[in-house]
Amino acid sequence: MSKIEQLISEIEMYLDSCKVQSFSGGKRIVVEKDIIDEMLAELRMQTPEEIRKYQKIISNKDAILADAQSKADSIIDNATKQTEQIVSEHEIMIQAHQRASAMLNEAQAHAQQILDQAVSDANQIRGGAVSYTDNELAMLQNLIDNAISDTENRYAAFMHQLKEHKDVITSNRNQLNQAEYSQSQEGGYHEINNVLNEE
Numbered sequence: 001m002s003k004i005e006q007l008i009s010e011i012e013m014y015l016d017s018c019k020v021q022s023f024s025g026g027k028r029i030v031v032e033k034d035i036i037d038e039m040l041a042e043l044r045m046q047t048p049e050e051i052r053k054y055q056k057i058i059s060n061k062d063a064i065l066a067d068a069q070s071k072a073d074s075i076i077d078n079a080t081k082q083t084e085q086i087v088s089e090h091e092i093m094i095q096a097h098q099r100a101s102a103m104l105n106e107a108q109a110h111a112q113q114i115l116d117q118a119v120s121d122a123n124q125i126r127g128g129a130v131s132y133t134d135n136e137l138a139m140l141q142n143l144i145d146n147a148i149s150d151t152e153n154r155y156a157a158f159m160h161q162l163k164e165h166k167d168v169i170t171s172n173r174n175q176l177n178q179a180e181y182s183q184s185q186e187g188g189y190h191e192i193n194n195v196l197n198e199e
Contacts, residue, residue, distance in 0.1 A: 003046045004136045008143060011039050015147075023161070027154040043140070057129050061122030068118040072111025079107040 014036070018029040083100030 002136065004043065004140070007039065007043045007046060008139060011036070011043070011143070014039065023158075025157060025161075027157050047137075047140075051133055058122075058126045061118075061126065064118045064122050065115070068111075068114040071114055072107075075107040075111055076104070079103045 015029065015031070018031055020026050021028040021030050079100070082103060083096070089096060
């Protein structure tokens with residue numbers, strides 16, 4: 001498990017362990033800002049480190065190619081020396097030339113094969129490093145997207161609950177004011193009747 005994967009797991013475990021906020025229906029948690037800031041800072045520090053590690057692997061491609069070129073040059077140099085030694089002998093000059101040409105062609109073909117294999121290996125290493133880094137970043141992006149979506153859903157649910165409470169309070173006030181108005185009207189009617197009866 002890479003350091004980035006470990007940090008992501010720690011963030012998920014921390015979020016799961018956070019206390020649920022009251023009146024949120026279990027959909028909202030209380031997060032210690034200092035703790036989550038520290039975890040995110042560590043994650044930011046590790047992401048470039050992981051990328052540098054794979055860049056170092058990619059940079060080894062040049063060393064692989066240089067080593068392959070050195071081997072190819074050595075083979076060609078040996079073949080050339082053998083060719084010069086064989087050609088220097090007059091009695092077998094024609095045979096030596098043929099053998100030297102064949103050896104030189106074989107050496108060049110072998111050197112090209114080494115170079116081709118080195119380039120293929122380097123490209124494969126680079127592709128694997130890029131793919132791994134992209135997968136790690138995709139996991140982090142998915143975690144952030146889920147956190148954003150979850151936070152938005154919890155906020156919407158919380159606002160819905162507040163609106164329901166407000167509607168209940170508004171309804172209760174309206175009923176209270178209606179009852180007060182009815183009592184005041186009824187009291188005024190009885191006072192007029194009492195005055196008329198006294199007259």
